[in-house]
Amino acid sequence: xxxxxxxxxxxxxxxxxxxxxxxxxxxxxxxxxxxxxxxxxxxxxxxxxxxxxxxxxxxxxxxxxxxxxxxxxxxxxxxxxxxxxxxxxxxxxxxxxxxxxxxxxxxxx
Amino acid sequence: xxxxxxxxxxxxxxxxxxxxxxxxxxxxxxxxxxxxxxxxxxxxxxxxxxxxxxxxxxxxxxxxxxxxxxxxxxxxxxxxxxxxxxxxxxxxxxxxxxxxxxxxxxxxxxxxxxx
Numbered sequence: 001x002x003x004x005x006x007x008x009x010x011x012x013x014x015x016x017x018x019x020x021x022x023x024x025x026x027x028x029x030x031x032x033x034x035x036x037x038x039x040x041x042x043x044x045x046x047x048x049x050x051x052x053x054x055x056x057x058x059x060x061x062x063x064x065x066x067x068x069x070x071x072x073x074x075x076x077x078x079x080x081x082x083x084x085x086x087x088x089x090x091x092x093x094x095x096x097x098x099x100x101x102x103x104x105x106x107x108x109x
Numbered sequence: 110x111x112x113x114x115x116x117x118x119x120x121x122x123x124x125x126x127x128x129x130x131x132x133x134x135x136x137x138x139x140x141x142x143x144x145x146x147x148x149x150x151x152x153x154x155x156x157x158x159x160x161x162x163x164x165x166x167x168x169x170x171x172x173x174x175x176x177x178x179x180x181x182x183x184x185x186x187x188x189x190x191x192x193x194x195x196x197x198x199x200x201x202x203x204x205x206x207x208x209x210x211x212x213x214x215x216x217x218x219x220x221x222x223x224x
Contacts, residue, residue: 004151032211043113043199043215044152087152091211096167099144099151 002027006088006100013107016077021103023088024070033071034097035064036087044087078107111136115200115216121224122187122194130185130219132200139204141183142213145169146197155198158183187221195222 003026013019025033032051036044048057050066057064061082063074073086085104089097113134122128134141140159144152154167158177172191177183183202187194197220201213 009149034211034213036213041218041220043115043201043217044213045215046212049211089152096154096157097152097211097213099153101149101151 002090002092002098004088004090004098004100006086006103008103009101010104011106013075013078013105015079015107015109018074018076018078020075021073021086021105022070023073023100025088025090027090027092027098029092031091031093033066034089034091035062035071035073036089038085038087038102040085047086075105078105080107080109083107113200113202113214113216115198115219117219118217120219120221122221123224125189127186127188128221130187130198130200130221132183132185132216133181134183134200134202134214134216135181136202136214137180138202138214139180140202141177142201142203143167143173143175143183143185144199144201146199146218152199155185197221 005024007022035047038044048064053068055066061076065072083106085102087102088100116131142157143155146152153169155173156175158164164177174186197218199218200216203213
């Protein structure tokens with residue numbers, strides 16, 4: 001059974017204080033790893049897809065990396081508007097996604 | 110402006126009552142999904158449909174039903190058989206083929222609570 005574990009559950013940062021979120025996974029035949037951002041009371045918004053170990057993707061202050069066992073989402077010099085819950089999901093075999101529980105990031109000004 | 114519309118935003122269910130959550134998309138996507146989100150848990154797949162008039166059970170289909178009579182619409186009915194329906198329900202869609210097939214587009218969700 002595919003498993004996705006995100007850590008930490010919650011992260012409180014000062015504005016400008018860089019940090020990383022972890023997504024570890026157990027899956028047979030990874031087809032893709034996905035990062036989504038979710039604001040309170042809203043649906044998730046797509047950020048990145050990573051397909052193979054060593055791959056990196058960037059968007060503004062966010063950078064996602066992938067190894068054979070885990071993915072990191074690095075937040076560089078975060079701003080209060082980066083506060084959200086970040087979800088990780090993996091896809092193996094068919095097109096169904098397995099989601100982690102998420103990391104809730106709070107950035108204080 | 111293309112997207113996915115879920116309604117209502119908030120819904121209350123009485124004991125023994127069936128309720129239906131609406132999901133409409135104008136993205137011309139073939140595939141549509143329903144997920145359930147509970148605090149502290151990952152999104153769990155309820156039902157999915159890759160094409161009109163066809164749908165499959167996800168991981169937690171018991172107590173739920175769906176229909177896919179039109180490409181744009183994928184309503185979810187929470188039946189009285191679902192004993193713990195309180196959750197945030199998310200509808201999503203995607204292209205089933207091509208480079209964007211795994212990218213899910215989500216609606217803004219429906220919060221269902223039991224009275």
